[in-house]
Amino acid sequence: MATAGTRSSSRSRPLYVLGIESTAHTFGVSVVGEEEPFILSDVRRHYRPERGGILPREVASFFSRVAGEAVGEALREAGVGPRDLAGVAVALGPGMGPALRVGATVARALAAAYSKPLIPVNHAVAHIEIARFTTGLLDPLVVYVSGGNTTITTFLEGRYRVFGETLDIALGNLLDTFSREVGIAPPYVVGGRHAVDRCAEGGDYVDGLLPYVVKGQDVSYSGLLTAALRAARRLGRGRLADVCYTLREIAYSAIVEVAERGLAHTGKGQLTLTGGVAASDVLREKLRLMAEARGVDYKPVPKRYAGDNGAMIALTGLLALRSGAPTLEPARAFIRQRWRLDEVEVPWYPSTLG
Amino acid sequence: MVPLDARLALESLGRLPLLGRGAEAEVRLGSYAGLRAVYKLRPPKPYRHPRLDLSIRSGRTRREARLTLRARRGGAPAPAVLAAYPSLGLIVFEYVEGTLLREALRSSPQEAPRLLRLAGEVLAALHRARVSHGDYTTSNLIVTPSGGLVVIDFGLAEPDPGVEEMAVDVHLFRRSLESAHAHLAGPGYEAFLDGYKHAMGGGAGPIIRRAEEIRLMGRYVAERRSVWGSTA
Numbered sequence: 001m002a003t004a005g006t007r008s009s010s011r012s013r014p015l016y017v018l019g020i021e022s023t024a025h026t027f028g029v030s031v032v033g034e035e036e037p038f039i040l041s042d043v044r045r046h047y048r049p050e051r052g053g054i055l056p057r058e059v060a061s062f063f064s065r066v067a068g069e070a071v072g073e074a075l076r077e078a079g080v081g082p083r084d085l086a087g088v089a090v091a092l093g094p095g096m097g098p099a100l101r102v103g104a105t106v107a108r109a110l111a112a113a114y115s116k117p118l119i120p121v122n123h124a125v126a127h128i129e130i131a132r133f134t135t136g137l138l139d140p141l142v143v144y145v146s147g148g149n150t151t152i153t154t155f156l157e158g159r160y161r162v163f164g165e166t167l168d169i170a171l172g173n174l175l176d177t178f179s180r181e182v183g184i185a186p187p188y189v190v191g192g193r194h195a196v197d198r199c200a201e202g203g204d205y206v207d208g209l210l211p212y213v214v215k216g217q218d219v220s221y222s223g224l225l226t227a228a229l230r231a232a233r234r235l236g237r238g239r240l241a242d243v244c245y246t247l248r249e250i251a252y253s254a255i256v257e258v259a260e261r262g263l264a265h266t267g268k269g270q271l272t273l274t275g276g277v278a279a280s281d282v283l284r285e286k287l288r289l290m291a292e293a294r295g296v297d298y299k300p301v302p303k304r305y306a307g308d309n310g311a312m313i314a315l316t317g318l319l320a321l322r323s324g325a326p327t328l329e330p331a332r333a334f335i336r337q338r339w340r341l342d343e344v345e346v347p348w349y350p351s352t353l354g
Numbered sequence: 355m356v357p358l359d360a361r362l363a364l365e366s367l368g369r370l371p372l373l374g375r376g377a378e379a380e381v382r383l384g385s386y387a388g389l390r391a392v393y394k395l396r397p398p399k400p401y402r403h404p405r406l407d408l409s410i411r412s413g414r415t416r417r418e419a420r421l422t423l424r425a426r427r428g429g430a431p432a433p434a435v436l437a438a439y440p441s442l443g444l445i446v447f448e449y450v451e452g453t454l455l456r457e458a459l460r461s462s463p464q465e466a467p468r469l470l471r472l473a474g475e476v477l478a479a480l481h482r483a484r485v486s487h488g489d490y491t492t493s494n495l496i497v498t499p500s501g502g503l504v505v506i507d508f509g510l511a512e513p514d515p516g517v518e519e520m521a522v523d524v525h526l527f528r529r530s531l532e533s534a535h536a537h538l539a540g541p542g543y544e545a546f547l548d549g550y551k552h553a554m555g556g557g558a559g560p561i562i563r564r565a566e567e568i569r570l571m572g573r574y575v576a577e578r579r580s581v582w583g584s585t586a
C-alpha cells in the first residue's frame with residue numbers, strides 16, 4: 001500500500017476536504033487542504049438558548065436555516081469550488097439525533113450533487129485529531145472533556161482506547177446544570193469564561209463540603225452535582241462563590257487525577273487536553289502542574305479549537321481519505337447517536353498533516 | 355508498631371531505592387523491624403488545593419491500611435501492613451517479590467489464561483472478605499515466583515461493598531485488559547470471569563450483569579446537552 005506521503009506527492013494538486021460538524025449546538029463548516037495553511041476556512045454558527053438548556057428540535061431548525069449560507073461561506077473563504085473537493089466529511093455521531101440529521105443531509109446532498117466520496121467522521125476522534133495536529137504531540141494521552149464527554153483516551157493497537165471516563169454525567173454537563181439550577185446561567189460562557197468560573201471569583205475551598213469521587217480510572221460527577229446544589233441552597237447567595245470554587249476544585253482535580261493514572265498506566269510521555277471544557281484556564285493550569293511534576297510533555301489544544309468546529313471534521317476526513325479508510329455511498333450515510341470512540345479504526349495514526 | 359519521627363522518616367525515605375512511581379505514590383525498598391519492607395508515600399500534588407490534597411492523601415492512607423488488613427484477615431492474598439502514618443501519607447508493607455501482572459502478561463503470554471483466571475479468583479476472595487478494591491487492574495496484581503498472585507494498592511477500596519462497588523471492580527479489570535492488553539480483551543476477560551464465578555459462587559450473577567450495565571453507562575448519551583464548545 002502506498003503511504004499517504006507518497007500518494008500526495010505524486011499528485012500535482014493538493015487534496016481538499018470539506019467538513020461539516022452538527023453534533024450539538026454548533027453548525028461548523030470548514031475546508032482543509034494538504035498544504036499550508038491547511039485550515040482554509042472555519043465557519044461556525046452557534047445556537048444559543050435564551051434560557052434553560054438546549055432543545056434538540058430548536059437546534060435542528062436553527063441549523064437548517066444557517067446550513068446553506070455556512071457551506072457557501074466556507075467554500076468562498078477557502079477559494080475552493082465544490083468540484084475541487086476530494087471528498088465531503090461529516091460528523092455522523094455521537095450527538096443529538098435531530099442536529100446530526102441536518103449535517104448528514106447537507107453532506108449527502110453535496111456529495112451526491114458533485115459525485116464526491118462521503119467520509120464518515122466520529123466527532124470524538126475529530127477532537128483528538130485537531131489536538132494532535134495543532135499541538136504537534138503525535139502520540140499523547142488525551143483528556144477529552146466537553147458537555148457530553150469526559151474521557152481519558154490514548155491510541156493502542158489500531159484505535160483510540162478508552163482508559164477512563166465518567167461513570168455518569170460529563171464534566172461540562174455538571175458545570176452547566178449547576179449554573180443553570182442556581183440561576184447564574186444562561187448565558188453559560190461569556191468572554192471565554194464559564195459561569196462557574198465567574199462565580200468562583202473571590203470564593204475559597206471549603207473542607208468537607210462536597211464529595212470527591214474517583215473510582216479507579218473513572219470519575220463520577222452526579223453525586224457531586226446533587227451535593228453542590230444542596231450546599232448552594234443551604235449556604236445561600238452570600239456563599240455561592242465558595243460553593244462554585246469548591247465544586248470546580250473537586251471536579252477538575254478528579255479529572256486531573258485520572259489523567260495522571262492514565263499516564264502511569266500507559267507509560268505515554270505526552271499529554272493533551274481537548275473538547276469544549278479545554279477552554280478553561282483553571283483546568284489547563286492544573287494539567288500543566290501535573291505534567292510538569294511527572295516530566296511529561298504537555299500542550300492543550302489552542303482555545304480556538306477547543307469547542308466544536310468544522311475544521312476538526314475536515315481534518316479527520318482528509319486524514320482518513322489519504323489513508324484509504326472506507327468512504328460511504330451518500331445514501332448510506334446514516335447518523336449514529338451513540339457511536340463509540342473505540343469502535344473507530346485509525347489507520348493514519350500517528351501521522352497528521354504537515 | 356515502632357514509633358517514627360515524621361521529619362526523619364521523610365528525609366531518610368528519599369535515600370531508599372525507588373521501586374516504582376505510580377500515579378499517586380512512590381514506592382521504596384527498605385527495612386522495618388528487621389524485615390524487608392516497602393515504603394509507600396503519597397507525596398502532595400501541586401495541582402490540588404492544599405487542604406483537599408491533605409484530606410485525599412491522609413484519607414486514602416488510612417483506608418489502605420485498614421482495608422489491606424481486612425482483606426488479608428478475610429483470606430485474600432494481600433501484603434501485611436507493618437505501619438501506617440496517615441498525616442504523612444506513609445504506609446509500610448512487607449515486601450512482596452514478583453512482577454506486575456501487566457508485565458507478566460506481556461513477557462509470558464502462554465501463562466495468560468491461568469493468570470487471568472487466578473485474577474478472577476483473587477477478586478472473588480476480596481469480595482468475600484467484604485472489601486471492594488476500587489482500582490482492580492493488571493498494574494495492581496503481583497505475580498509471585500511461585501506463580502501466585504498478590505493484590506496491592508487499596509487506596510480506593512471500600513468496606514462492605516454492595517453489588518455496585520463489586521461490579522465496578524469487574525468492570526475496571528475488563529477495561530484494564532482492553533486499554534493495556536487489547537489482544538487479550540476477549541478470551542482473557544472470559545478466563546477472568548470463569549475464575550471469578552467459580553470462586554464467588556451464586557452471588558456472581560447480579561454483579562456481572564451490573565458490570566455489563568456500567569460498561570454501557572458513562573458513554574455519550576444523547577440527553578446530555580450542554581453549551582460547552584461555543585466558547586471560541
